[in-house]
Amino acid sequence: MSVGFIGAGQLAHALVRGFAAAGVIATHRITASSPDTDLPTIQQLRKMGVNLTTSNKETVSRSDVLFLAVKPHIIPFVLDEIGPDIEERHLIVSCAAGVTISSIEKKLQLHRAEPKVMRCMTNTPVVVREGATVYATGTHAQVEDGKLLEQLMASVGYCTEVEEDLIDAVTGLSGSGPAYAFTAVDALADGGVKMGLPRRLAVRLGAQALLGAARMLLDSEQHPGQLKDNVCSPGGATIHALHVMESGGFRSLLINAVEASCVRTRELQFLADQEKISPAAIKKTTLNKVMQQSGVTAEVAGVKTRGINMFNTSSPKTNKN
Amino acid sequence: MSVGFIGAGQLAHALVKGFTAAGVIATHRITASSPDTDLPTVSGLRKMGVNLTTSNKEAVNKSDVLFLAVKPHIIPFVLDEIGPDIEDRHLIVSCAAGVTISSIEKKLLQYRTAPKVMRCMTNTPVVVREGATVYATGTHAEVEDGKLLEQLMASVGYCTEVEEDLIDAVTGLSGSGPAYAFTALDALADGGVKMGLPRRLAVRLGAQALLGAAKMLLDSEQHPGQLKDNVCSPGGATIHALHVMESGGFRSLLINAVEASCIRTRELQSLADQERISPAAIKKTTLDKVLQQPGVTSSDNIYIIPALSQK
Numbered sequence: 001m002s003v004g005f006i007g008a009g010q011l012a013h014a015l016v017r018g019f020a021a022a023g024v025i026a027t028h029r030i031t032a033s034s035p036d037t038d039l040p041t042i043q044q045l046r047k048m049g050v051n052l053t054t055s056n057k058e059t060v061s062r063s064d065v066l067f068l069a070v071k072p073h074i075i076p077f078v079l080d081e082i083g084p085d086i087e088e089r090h091l092i093v094s095c096a097a098g099v100t101i102s103s104i105e106k107k108l109q110l111h112r113a114e115p116k117v118m119r120c121m122t123n124t125p126v127v128v129r130e131g132a133t134v135y136a137t138g139t140h141a142q143v144e145d146g147k148l149l150e151q152l153m154a155s156v157g158y159c160t161e162v163e164e165d166l167i168d169a170v171t172g173l174s175g176s177g178p179a180y181a182f183t184a185v186d187a188l189a190d191g192g193v194k195m196g197l198p199r200r201l202a203v204r205l206g207a208q209a210l211l212g213a214a215r216m217l218l219d220s221e222q223h224p225g226q227l228k229d230n231v232c233s234p235g236g237a238t239i240h241a242l243h244v245m246e247s248g249g250f251r252s253l254l255i256n257a258v259e260a261s262c263v264r265t266r267e268l269q270f271l272a273d274q275e276k277i278s279p280a281a282i283k284k285t286t287l288n289k290v291m292q293q294s295g296v297t298a299e300v301a302g303v304k305t306r307g308i309n310m311f312n313t314s315s316p317k318t319n320k321n
Numbered sequence: 322m323s324v325g326f327i328g329a330g331q332l333a334h335a336l337v338k339g340f341t342a343a344g345v346i347a348t349h350r351i352t353a354s355s356p357d358t359d360l361p362t363v364s365g366l367r368k369m370g371v372n373l374t375t376s377n378k379e380a381v382n383k384s385d386v387l388f389l390a391v392k393p394h395i396i397p398f399v400l401d402e403i404g405p406d407i408e409d410r411h412l413i414v415s416c417a418a419g420v421t422i423s424s425i426e427k428k429l430l431q432y433r434t435a436p437k438v439m440r441c442m443t444n445t446p447v448v449v450r451e452g453a454t455v456y457a458t459g460t461h462a463e464v465e466d467g468k469l470l471e472q473l474m475a476s477v478g479y480c481t482e483v484e485e486d487l488i489d490a491v492t493g494l495s496g497s498g499p500a501y502a503f504t505a506l507d508a509l510a511d512g513g514v515k516m517g518l519p520r521r522l523a524v525r526l527g528a529q530a531l532l533g534a535a536k537m538l539l540d541s542e543q544h545p546g547q548l549k550d551n552v553c554s555p556g557g558a559t560i561h562a563l564h565v566m567e568s569g570g571f572r573s574l575l576i577n578a579v580e581a582s583c584i585r586t587r588e589l590q591s592l593a594d595q596e597r598i599s600p601a602a603i604k605k606t607t608l609d610k611v612l613q614q615p616g617v618t619s620s621d622n623i624y625i626i627p628a629l630s631q632k
Contacts, residue, residue, distance in 0.1 A: 010551055071554060097558055124552055125533020128540050132529040158529045162522070169516035170526060173509060176559035177530025178537065182549035183563065184505065185538055187572035188494060189545070191579025195490035201483070203538070203545065205491060208453040208479045209498025211535035212446020216499065217506055217528045219449050224510070224524065228503035230331055231445055233392060237418055237589070238497035241582035242504060245574050251508035253569040258512025261562035268558070 001025070003152075004063025006056050006078050007070035008034035011095055013041040014127035015067065016050055018156030021129055025152075033059040035286050060085045065093060065148065068104075072096040072268050079104060083111040091145050093118045093135075097171050098269035101138040101164055114140035118149055121170045122157075124178055131157030132174035136164035168269070172262030180257055181210060322346070324473075325384025327377050327399050328391035329355035332416055334362035335448035336388065337371055339477030342450055346473075354380035356610035376614040381406045386414060386469065389425075393417040393589050400425060402611065404432040412466050414439045414456075418492050419590035422459040422485055435461040439470055442491045443478075445499055452478030453495035457485035489590070493583030501578055502531065 003025055005012040012032050019025050027049035033056045034042060046052050053059060060066060060082045070078055075096050086092070086108060092115060094104055101119045108115035117138035125131045133153040137146045146161060153159035162170065185206045192202030217224055232239040324346055326333040333353050340346050348370035354377045355363060367373050374380060381387060381403045391399060396417050407413070407429060413436060415425055422440045429436035438459035446452045454474040458467045467482060474480035483491065506527050513523030538545055553560040 123530060123533065125530070125537050128533065128536045130529065130533035130536045132526050132533060134526075157533060158525065160522070166518055166522075169513055169518045171558055172516055172562065173513040173518065173523060174526035174530040176552070176562050177509065177527065178534035179549050179552040179559045179563055180505075180509070180566065181531045181534030182538065182545040182552070183566065183572065184501075184575060185535070186545040186549070187575035188498065188501070188579060190572070191576040192490055192494040194576060195493055195580060195583040197487055197490045197494065201481070201487075202494060204479065205453050205455075205495035206498065207535045207538040208451070209444060209446070209495040210502050210531055211539065212444065212449065212451035212453060212478060213499035213502030214506070214528045214532035214535065215449045215451045216446050217503065217524070218532065224503045224507040228500050228507070231497070231500040231503070233331075236392075237492055237582040237585040238500045240585040241493065241497050241578040242500055244577045244581045245501065245504065248574040248577065249569060250571070250574045251504065251511070253566050253571045253574075254505055254508035255512040255515060256565040256569065257562040258509060259516060260565045261558040262516040264558040264561040 001065065001148075002029045002031070002063045004059040004066045005030070005032040005069045006059055006066065006082070007068070007074075008032040008042050008045055008052065009039055009069065010041060010124065011122075012067070012069040013044055014124045014131075015069070015122070015156065016045060016048060018126040018129050018131065019152065020048055022155035024155040031059045031062045056082050057085050060090070064089050065091045065152070068092065068094040068096060070096065072099050072272055075099050075104070076107060076272070079107040083108055086112050086115060088112075091116045091118065091141065091148065093120055093149060095120055095122060097121065097175065098168065098265045098267075099272055100269060101136060103273060105138055105140070116141040116145055118145060119164060119167065120149065120153065121167050121175050122153065123175050126153075126156040129156045131159075132177070133157060133159040134162040134167060134170045134174075135159070136162060136167060168262050168265040169258075171265045172258040172260070175265075176257070176261040180254065185210060322386065322469075323350045323352070323384045325380040325387045326351070326353040326390045327380055327387065327403070328389070328395075329353040329363050329366055329373065330360055330390065331362060331445065332443070333388070333390040334365050335445045335452075336390070336443070336477065337366060337369060339447040339450050339452065340473065341369060343476035345476040352380045352383040356607050375610060377403050377611070378406050378614060381411070385410050386412045386473070389413065389415040389417060391417065393420050393593055396420050396425070397428060397593070400428040404429055407433050407436060412437045412439065412462065412469065414441055414470060416441055416443060418442065418496065419489065419586045419588075420593055421590060422457060424594060426459055426461075437462040437466055439466060440485060440488065441470065441474065442488050442496050443474065444496050447474075447477040450477045452480075453498070454478060454480040455483040455488060455491045455495075456480070457483060457488060489583050489586040490579075492586045493579040493581070496586075497578070497582040501575065506531065 016030055020027050031051040032045055033053045035054055068075060101117050104117050105115055118135055118141050120133055120135035122131050122133040135149055150159050188206035189202040193199055337351055341348055352372040353366050354374045356375055422438050425438050426436055439456055439462050441454055441456035443452050443454040456470055471480050509527035510523040514520055
């Protein structure tokens with residue numbers, strides 16, 4: 001089985017590193033494409049033995065499971081380009097926040113009757129094989145396709161199937177979650193440094209405390225509140241600390257964060273569903289690089305010379321100006 | 322080597338679970354003592370095969386490394402009781418927040434010229450072998466004693482030696498840290514549930530996200546801010562979320578928490594250093610149970626509880 005990545009940025013890099021560490025697929029069976037060869041992640045992918053190309057079409061032809069690992073607003077552009085090259089064997093897995101299965105199926109159905117599409121939301125700790133991934137299965141993908149994806153993603157962390165309409169909430173929670181944690185550890189380390197600890201030790205202890213607590217919760221049947229109670233001895237240091245956190249509305253800030261991320265995800269989805277990509281969203285140099293790939297013509301890429309109607313779903317031969 | 326615990330509560334239970342999972346010591350070589358046999362942790366320890374006793378003296382006799390795993394205000398009481406029973410071989414390791422090595426040595430020097438004392442600050446994730454422990458070495462403990470303790474504690478997580486005067490700050494950070502995390506996880510799950518996730522999935526995903534991020538940080542040379550940047554795609558969901566957190570002073574709350582826990586630890590240390598344990602701090606029933614132990618007479622406690630002295 002071969003795996004391809006459209007996009008060679010943070011997400012592709014993290015997944016490849018995780019898969020390679022898990023030994024679930026050999027790197028020479030992985031291809032990744034990106035028009036931008038300057039990305040730092042590209043160097044690292046190359047060092048890992050991944051086949052790199054600037055041609056999305058090449059990635060498609062060399063893979064069975066194809067991850068779409070580009071930013072959400074790029075997805076329609078990519079689908080227009082690779083649509084004609086999708087074969088029956090292909091399993092398309094979109095990792096793009098806010099991009100619905102139905103929007104992807106709609107585009108691919110211009111070229112193929114039953115495109116196998118899945119949607120997943122993962123997160124960067126896949127790079128250390130402690131990711132959190134959920135996925136939903138599209139109309140024409142089978143249960144075995146789900147099992148295949150689950151096998152891949154379970155090798156790099158927790159993975160479970162969900163209803164598609166939960167994915168935006170998952171984005172807000174575990175998709176964005178690592179950023180909340182990095183911010184928290186930075187602040188905890190500041191606290192430690194304020195009270196006299198050297199920085200490196202403070203970062204180490206803060207991260208270790210979070211990791212240990214999370215591991216306890218995952219391994220326990222107990223409520224997080226019960227675990228919190230167990231750590232708060234009467235009149236002790238910890239309950240004093242918790243009071244100042246509660247006084248500042250700590251919990252509420254985290255609820256707000258999950259909500260804000262989820263709401264923004266739905267916003268992005270809504271914008272994408274309107275199906276108008278402004279030429280302002282693509283760099284001219286990037287577009288030129290794509291057009292230089294063999295097999296890509298202006299019509300095939302759905303791009304007009306004046307760069308306006310990226311979502312022209314009528315016949316590619318129509319020339320609108 | 323045998324290990325003893327004075328105290329059979331949360332900390333003793335967590336350490337024993339971790340040590341046994343790590344296979345670093347067999348449970349039949351562990352003894353734990355507590356006057357209170359009703360503690361839920363006591364039955365947990367018994368089930369693991371630990372020798373349980375109501376006699377602190379028995380725990381001392383059966384061990385080489387002796388952990389003091391009782392609440393800080395109980396420490397002086399315990400030291401007065403077991404002081405006469407400490408032998409040359411004993412390594413006393415206090416886990417009590419805010420209790421200084423010098424205060425322990427001072428008490429034990431009444432009975433022994435060179436008591437080997439160490440002080441550590443650990444945390445409950447030792448129970449899953451992901452603890453965070455620091456230790457400081459007392460006047461008469463040797464480097465090998467430090468290495469022995471480090472071997473034990475490193476089997477259940479991260480362990481490093483520090484200067485004793487950093488231990489209060491460590492208490493505020495990684496000692497109390499798990500409570501900050503449990504609170505955060507409860508709130509994150511609430512956020513997930515608000516946006517439509519079932520509770521179990523929300524708790525699972527929140528905990529997994531924190532765990533994964535912490536592991537990334539520990540495995541990386543990069544600054545947490547750089548790792549945060551890497552997750553924030555332009556105009557994306559995550560940077561929107563971070564903005565609302567910053568607007569509410571999220572970082573400041575965590576700095577406040579570390580500071581509050583550290584300051585309270587120093588307060589407790591200051592109270593303890595005043596060396597007056599109010600009888601109000603010990604339950605009469607507990608005291609009676611202790612006095613019923615073989616070898617314990619009321620005169621052992623004369624420094625602490627004059628009101629109860631039978632003289």
